[in-house]
Every structure is written in structure tokens, then in C-alpha cells.
Amino acid sequence: MQKLHTPSVVHALAAAVLLAASGFSMAQTDAAAKPAAKPAAKKQPVVNPSSRTNLKSAAKNVAAGIEAAEAALTPAELAIAERVHVGKLPCELGAAVDLTADPKAPGYFSVVGKNFKYRMFPVATSTGAIRLEDQKAGAVWLQLANKSMLMNQKLGIRLADECMSPAQLAVAEAIKLNPPASVLDAPKPAVAAAPAAAAPGTSDASAVAAQPASAAK
Template sequence: MHKLMAAVVSFTLSGLAFAVVPADAAHAKKKVPAKQVAKSVAAKSKAAHMAKAAPLVAAVPMVASVVADPKQQDVIADLVHTGRMVCELGNFVTVTPDPESSTRFIVQMKKNTYHMSPVETTTGAVRLEDPQAGAMWLQLQNKSMLMNSKLGQRMADECQSPNQMAVAEAMKLAPPPSLLDAPTLAKK
């Protein structure tokens, strides 16, 4: 049921970019360049569709569970980047180990403080959650982000530790293959 709901929301959101909306009467009377009309209509259309889709995104339940196995929690905890991380728009997030538990973390952004625990993932990403506050810290190889899972919004994006900055630079110099590229066959 969760997969079906996620697929419906994903399909709905992906189709928003292709919605066709007629130009309004105000643009028809003025001599406005076609590109400007298209941008204006697309922006209005996208905003309207996103407003309609927001309750759907927020209604999708989080399908993850806090890791019960202490060994697995230790493995995930060892992968978490700690310290002050610079994010986009001049924000920063500070991740520190919880002094009371070796597998929990305190994540702070501005005046918000979250006590997060590791959550098992199937993608290899490191995920920490504070289910009571509805906050989630998602850490990839090249960046991290802080999300409000109750509202379905990112609170901080493009957060990077020094290790993540190095990985991001390496990815710029030698980009990984795209999922859309044709697979290459091994030469004999």
C-alpha cells in the first residue's frame, strides 16, 4: 500500500511540469514576447499545482523504522559526518554526537534542535530521524540535507562537511555515469 501511495504521488508530481494552461487575457492584449508569456504561465501553473499537491506529499507516511540492532546502529553512527556544515543560502547545520548515547545525534539549525536516531535505508544513504519533531537528516556522499517530514519541505540543503566537499569536487572532475546512459559492455 505504501509503495502504491508513493508511486501515485511521484507520478502526480512528475506530471506537474507538463501541465498545459492557457495564457490569461492580460497577456493576450499586450505585445509581450512569447518566451516571457510562457515563463509567466509556467510559473503560475507550477505554483497552483504545487499548492494542490502539497497535502498529498505531506500525507504520504514515512516508511522507515529506527534500527533495532545495536551493531547496525553502531555501523550507521560511524558513517555520520559531525561538526558544523555550511549549507546553501548562508545557513549552517551542526551535527554532534549525543553524550548520553553513542548512536544518537543532536542536529541543530538556527534555534531548532533535534535528537536523532539512525534509520535503516536500502539506498546506502545515512538517515537520522527525530520522529516526534518530524525532522530528518539525510546524508549522501557529496551533500546532506535537513528535512521537515511533516511538511514535506527541505529546511537546509547542500550542506557539506569537508569530506563531502572533497567528494563533490571529485564528482565535478570525473562525473559518475548517468542512469540514462546506455550501459557499456566489457571489452574482451
């Protein structure tokens, strides 16, 4: 014959079941309420401010070195630079060239016009003409007494011609009024005067008599 459970035992078992069920429900609620863990953020590389300062300083030093190298012109080249005509120079066919000296680099010039811009420095010549060059671009500026011209030797073309400053215009006008003698115009040799011929019908004796006494001796 089976033994009947006493009410206290039954109550204890029911309480245990209820407690277990309650704990399981609370565990599910906590799991649902807890947000999903976020993925770990990637660490950004840390840039040292001193590194940026060093890079800027190095860039400034390089630029200063380039300027110093540019400024290292010879006294002869600097003397040529002092004779360069600057300003906006009108040229033929309505063109113009703006030639400006660089205040930070003595002897260097900026030559600007339509569709071109060059940075030039003086180069000594055997003819005495003033010559500026941009060797990287192959551009040459030639300044004569009465005009200037700009050429691109790499392209083999003349970019501007008959460019004149006020001083060059004055020289050009003076040349028009008094053209210089050409090398082809050599002086003509002097021609010796021929002796006067005797008049028709006169003898040699009369011709001699007509000459001065000193010549007749």
C-alpha cells in the first residue's frame, strides 16, 4: 500500500517547482533585455604632432634651399639683370609680355603672356645682347637696344616679337630717322680727274700756251 504524501511535503515540492520556474523566466527576461555586445572599434593610428611639425619644417628647409640655390648668381649675371627692362611691354599683333623682377630672388624674372609663363634668369652672351632663359621650359628672352623677343627653343617657335619698353621705342624711332649704314654699303673709291681735252682745231702748242707758266716749265 502506497504512502500518501503529507500536505507539508506537497507544499514544499510545489514551492520548489514554482521557484525554479520563476528563476528560469527571469533568466530569459534578463537575456532578452541585455543589448547585444557592440563590435570592438578599430583603433585609429595616433599621429604624433611633433612628426607633423618636423615634416613642415623639412618642407620649409627644402624650399629655402631651392631659393638659396636660385639666388646664387654670379656678379656678372646680376649686372645683366640690372639692365633688363621690366613692366608690361607691348608687342606686335596686339600681344604683350609682362616682365616682373622677383623681389625674393635677385636676378630672377617672371615672364608672363597669353598661354605662357616662365621663370627666367640672365645668361651672359658674347654679342652683348641681354639674354634670359628658362632652361627647363626651353624658353629664351632676348633684349636688344630697339626691341625684345621671346622664343621657345624646344617647340622651335617665336612666341612674341617686336616687344618694346619706352626706352626701346625711343631707340627704334631714332633708327627710323637715321638708319645706320649697312655693311653692304661700302664707300665708293675716289675717281681721279682726267686732263682737259684740247678744243677742236687747236694745236698742242696753243694748248701748252694756255696752261699756267709754272706748268709749262
